[in-house]
Amino acid sequence: MEKMRKNRALLTLVGIIIIVAGIITLTVRNNNSAKNSxxxxxxxxxxxxxxxxxxxxxxxxxxxxxxxxxxxxxxxxxxxxxxxxxxxxxxxxxxxxxxxxxxxxxxxxxxxxxxxxxxEPMGIYSSKYKRVKDIPNGSTIALADNPANTARGLKLLEKAGLIKLKSDFGSLSGTSAIADNPHNFKFKEIDDTTGPRIMKDNSIAAVLIGNTIALEGKLNVLKDSIYHEEVNQSTKENxxxxxxxxxxxxxxxxxxxxxxxxxxxxxxxxxxxxxxxxxxxxxxxxxxxx
CATH class of the missing domain: 3.40.190.10 (Periplasmic binding protein-like II)
Incomplete structure (x- = not known):
């Protein structure tokens, strides 16, 4: 009889432990679910x-x-x-x-x-020239190789007075949409994350770099670029x-x-x-x- 009572007590204790463990597990799951949501x-x-x-x-x-x-x-x-x-x-x-x-x-x-x-203003950067008008005729200018940033860079070059774009130039247009290139610039498309490093290339006169990449290269667009975008209606897509x-x-x-x-x-x-x-x-x- 005594042994049976002990067995019942043990089973009751085990049952309580299982119930409590289940409640704790469910609570943790619910909390984690709420957190994850x-x-x-x-x-x-x-x-x-x-x-x-x-x-x-x-x-x-x-x-x-x-x-x-x-x-x-x-x-x-x-x-x-x-x-x-x-x-x-x-x-x-x-x-x-x-x-x-x-x-x-x-x-x-x-x-x-x-x-x-x-x-984030895109800038024209150069390790050789202090003003855009100093960039020599026939120089090579580096642009990003993705359509959106290629077009953005070309619009900035036009704003700087270096080239003229076709009237139907769009947000994904490339160098083929240049209407007039009076300085006979050559354009090299690059992985834009390499912009700060490309500045050191002697064959490159200027590089167009977005500000996120410029910051990684320790460049401040407001201080270190020779020309940069302004905040206005013409730059809203940027x-x-x-x-x-x-x-x-x-x-x-x-x-x-x-x-x-x-x-x-x-x-x-x-x-x-x-x-x-x-x-x-x-x-x-x-x-x-x-």
Whole structure:
């Protein structure tokens, strides 16, 4: 009889342990599920990685019940592809023109813009000449080898008075759309991430470099370029955006990122950290259609 009572007590104890363990496991799963549901993986490149890592740790982000994870990439195509395929939730690195070019070349998996962040001026850089008018006739100028940035660079060269473009020049046009090249410049298309290094090449007179890459090369577009873009209607396609996969375009959680990004605290950090080279632009997406 005593032995039976002990066995019953032992079985009861084991049962209680199993029930408690089950409750703990379920609670942990629920907590993890809630946490994962609020986790946003942001893919970025270069200096933008620093910005989003800073944002991820802000109290404002916690108040919005967001958990931001930042993943660094080295090239835009692979980052956009990962985003379009829903392997990355949101990306922060590209201009509106770059985004349009990606969607044009990818019929199946497309991206959607969430909102604007800033304009990083593209600059003309040279280790040999202090002014654009000093670049000799027949010199070679290096441009990015992706359509959006090739077109952007050519428009900047026209703005600087070095070339003339055809009237139907578009956001993805290339050097074949140059109408007049009075200085007989030659153009070399390069991987734009190599821009700062190409500046040291004696065969290159000038290089067009986007600000993200320039910052990685310790260059300040406002101080070190011999000519750079200004913020105006003509450069609106160069404004950077947050992008996600087309299927997530209405995700309210992702749109909260814009609110945090444009907060005064974040903007002060960006201005101080990058010497004013990332110029805040807070516009509706309809701005690009105007």
């Amino acid at each position: 609020d986790t946003i993986t942001i893919g970025s490149i270069g200096s933008d990685v620093q910005i989003w890592k800073h944002i991820a740790n802000l109290p404002e982000v916690k108040k919005e019940h967001l958990n931001i994870k930042v993943k660094s990439f080295t090239d835009g195509v692979s980052l956009n592809t990962a985003t379009a395929e829903n392997k990355i939730d949101v990306n922060a690195f590209q201009s509106y023109a770059y985004y349009v070019a990606f969607n044009k070349n990818n019929k199946n998996e497309k991206l959607a813009a969430l909102g604007t962040t800033y304009l 404004i950077n955006i947050l992008a996600t996969s087309e299927r997530n375009k209405d995700n309210k959680k992702y749109k909260k990122l814009l609110k945090v990004y444009h907060s005064a605290k974040v903007q002060k950090y960006i201005k101080d950290k990058f010497d004013g080279t990332k110029i805040q632009v807070q516009k509706p997406l309809s701005y690009f259609a105007d």
